[in-house]
Amino acid sequence: MTTLAIPQKLARLPGWIVLLVWTAAVLLPLYVLVVSCFKTTAEIYDNRLGLPRSWALDNFVRAWTRADLGHNFINSLIVTGGAVALTIVVSAMAAYPLSRYRLGWNGIMLGLFLSGIMLPIRLASVELFTLMRGLGLLDSLTGLILVYSAIRIPFAVFIFASFMRVLPSELDEAARMDGAGETRILFQIVLPMVKPAVSIVAIFTAIAVWNDFFFPLIFIFDDRYKTVPLAISVFVGQFRTDWGLVFASLAISMAPILIMYCLLARQIREGVGAGGGMK
Amino acid sequence: MLSETASHFSASCPSRPASLPHRTQRMTKLRRTTSLQHTQQRMAVLFILPALAIYGLFVLYPLLLSLWGSFFTWKGLRMQEFAGLANFSRLFVFPSGARLYGALWHNVAWFFGIILLQNGLGLLFAWLLFLRGRGAAFFQSVFFFPAVLSPVIVGALWRLLLAPGGIVEWALNGLGLHQGSLTVLGNSHTALGTLIAVDAWNWMGLPVLIYTAGLRQISPQVFEAAKLDGAGNARMLFSVALPLLMPALGTLTTLSFINTFNQFDIVYVMQGVQGNPSYATDTLVTYFYRLAFGAEGAVGITDIGLALALGTMLFLVLSIGTLLMLRFFDKRTVEL
Numbered sequence: 001m002t003t004l005a006i007p008q009k010l011a012r013l014p015g016w017i018v019l020l021v022w023t024a025a026v027l028l029p030l031y032v033l034v035v036s037c038f039k040t041t042a043e044i045y046d047n048r049l050g051l052p053r054s055w056a057l058d059n060f061v062r063a064w065t066r067a068d069l070g071h072n073f074i075n076s077l078i079v080t081g082g083a084v085a086l087t088i089v090v091s092a093m094a095a096y097p098l099s100r101y102r103l104g105w106n107g108i109m110l111g112l113f114l115s116g117i118m119l120p121i122r123l124a125s126v127e128l129f130t131l132m133r134g135l136g137l138l139d140s141l142t143g144l145i146l147v148y149s150a151i152r153i154p155f156a157v158f159i160f161a162s163f164m165r166v167l168p169s170e171l172d173e174a175a176r177m178d179g180a181g182e183t184r185i186l187f188q189i190v191l192p193m194v195k196p197a198v199s200i201v202a203i204f205t206a207i208a209v210w211n212d213f214f215f216p217l218i219f220i221f222d223d224r225y226k227t228v229p230l231a232i233s234v235f236v237g238q239f240r241t242d243w244g245l246v247f248a249s250l251a252i253s254m255a256p257i258l259i260m261y262c263l264l265a266r267q268i269r270e271g272v273g274a275g276g277g278m279k
Numbered sequence: 280m281l282s283e284t285a286s287h288f289s290a291s292c293p294s295r296p297a298s299l300p301h302r303t304q305r306m307t308k309l310r311r312t313t314s315l316q317h318t319q320q321r322m323a324v325l326f327i328l329p330a331l332a333i334y335g336l337f338v339l340y341p342l343l344l345s346l347w348g349s350f351f352t353w354k355g356l357r358m359q360e361f362a363g364l365a366n367f368s369r370l371f372v373f374p375s376g377a378r379l380y381g382a383l384w385h386n387v388a389w390f391f392g393i394i395l396l397q398n399g400l401g402l403l404f405a406w407l408l409f410l411r412g413r414g415a416a417f418f419q420s421v422f423f424f425p426a427v428l429s430p431v432i433v434g435a436l437w438r439l440l441l442a443p444g445g446i447v448e449w450a451l452n453g454l455g456l457h458q459g460s461l462t463v464l465g466n467s468h469t470a471l472g473t474l475i476a477v478d479a480w481n482w483m484g485l486p487v488l489i490y491t492a493g494l495r496q497i498s499p500q501v502f503e504a505a506k507l508d509g510a511g512n513a514r515m516l517f518s519v520a521l522p523l524l525m526p527a528l529g530t531l532t533t534l535s536f537i538n539t540f541n542q543f544d545i546v547y548v549m550q551g552v553q554g555n556p557s558y559a560t561d562t563l564v565t566y567f568y569r570l571a572f573g574a575e576g577a578v579g580i581t582d583i584g585l586a587l588a589l590g591t592m593l594f595l596v597l598s599i600g601t602l603l604m605l606r607f608f609d610k611r612t613v614e615l
Contacts, residue, residue, distance in 0.1 A: 101322075124345045131336075265423075
């Protein structure tokens with residue numbers, strides 16, 4: 001397979017062109033987004049595709065301070081971090097007995113959790129709103145953390161259970177003989193053995209929560225508690241003509257995801273390929 | 280799934296006591312097993328409770344209550360009296376009927392558009408990457424990147440790019456493909472198609488990743504045999520690979536179905552909650568949102584009864600549709 005004959009190489013050319021066209025379709029809009037962040041609105045009109053005249057950070061500063069995106073950014077970080085941590089802890093706890101004990105009701109309970117992967121929870125938003133109002137969880141980051149965890153628990157339990165099921169049973173039996181409690185067995189022996197599951201759950205929960213727009217739209221009214229996607233949806237209308245500012249705020253809001261993606265692209269590709277890990 | 284769990288336990292548990300050499304040891308082990316099972320039942324309940332409580336309270340309870348509530352009349356957010364199917368019959372007649380059928384049609388068109396544009400092109404890309412092998416990881420990573428972005432960001436980005444005076448208009452005018460101001464988002468004939476294309480741009484990486492994973496699971500001998508029989512690349516894709524990709528096809532079709540019928544974010548950000556222009560991009564969930572949270576008709580007026588009826592209907596469509604699709608693809612799965 002070292003050297004292909006010339007006609008064979010030529011036959012492959014159209015395929016490469018197709019792949020490169022889509023690569024351009026993905027990268028060009030992102031390139032325009034990045035260079036436009038450094039341009040004034042007038043320059044965006046004059047100089048469509050070129051590099052900016054100067055790499056001025058003016059738009060970023062205005063997005064961060066005047067549009068107060070910094071505040072939304074912190075809210076999103078709190079909600080994402082909280083939901084990821086809570087989802088991992090409670091789902092690992094639930095998956096451990098469901099996958100490793102002989103309870104007689106493992107199957108039914110797992111089924112109850114797994115049915116949640118498909119449930120269209122947005123359609124329950126009216127009753128959820130009433131519930132959240134009753135609990136005093138409107139306009140609250142804690143409320144968002146609880147709702148997101150609830151939505152992500154089914155997928156997390158599914159992932160943890162399928163990883164824990166295949167661990168050798170000697171593992172916890174030996175620890176039990178040594179007198180280790182169940183809590184210790186879970187957190188100090190079983191959980192470290194299923195690190196790939198922890199990272200899959202963490203990555204996909206973080207992406208889903210960071211990106212979600214629907215629940216903040218319904219539950220958050222006070223500017224102080226708005227998350228990034230909700231703030232962006234407001235900016236797009238509010239700063240309609242100030243393109244530089246909107247481009248800069250889009251760039252800021254995708255920065256954490258971009259960094260994570262560059263670091264974890266392989267895990268993400270494999271996680272998705274394995275079974276459509278995303279919702 | 281029940282049988283899967285059961286078989287795992289029967290495979291791993293009973294053999295263990297028998298392997299112990301001494302009888303006394305076996306007795307203590309048995310006694311320990313029964314007390315262990317008591318502890319395990321108790322610990323299991325304690326361990327499962329937090330997850331079950333959160334999931335039950337914030338997902339199952341509101342969902343069941345919503346289904347139940349669709350059979351009652353509502354005054355604001357307060358449930359009144361049992362109304363049978365009155366909400367459902369109101370849903371299908373004037374003035375709701377036009378909105379409902381419009382939104383339903385847009386969702387159906389969106390679904391087929393995504394199947395064709397996203398899953399179809401995705402199959403082509405995956406096949407090309409599979410044939411080449413080299414560089415696949417790079418292209419996969421690039422193609423998948425938009426899928427990790429919020430649909431809000433994707434929608435906002437394309438709204439700026441496609442705006443009159445925006446860069447797409449400039450590029451099309453420069454290439455001589457279009458003249459004057461570009462108004463694809465303001466034109467009711469082109470708006471829906473444009474949103475579907477943006478959605479496909481957003482999620483293209485998903486079919487590419489799932490199809491390539493599926494293709495790699497097919498034994499290379501199958502392709503070699505087909506090549507020896509003189510099958511070309513196209514023949515190999517449609518007659519050899521595609522039948523073996525049924526599980527991947529099933530996953531993708533089902534996921535596209537669920538995502539399409541939950542479509543909200545892109546419409547909201549690009550066209551507003553009314554699905555502008557003049558409801559041309561309205562979907563079932565944007566209609567649901569307006570009924571439930573008050574932007575249908577006079578601003579701030581909600582119709583919870585109608586919203587819940589729509590929600591119940593959508594729930595049925597989604598569950599039945601998903602089950603039928605899974606069965607359809609399951610039957611067509613070819614084992615080698």
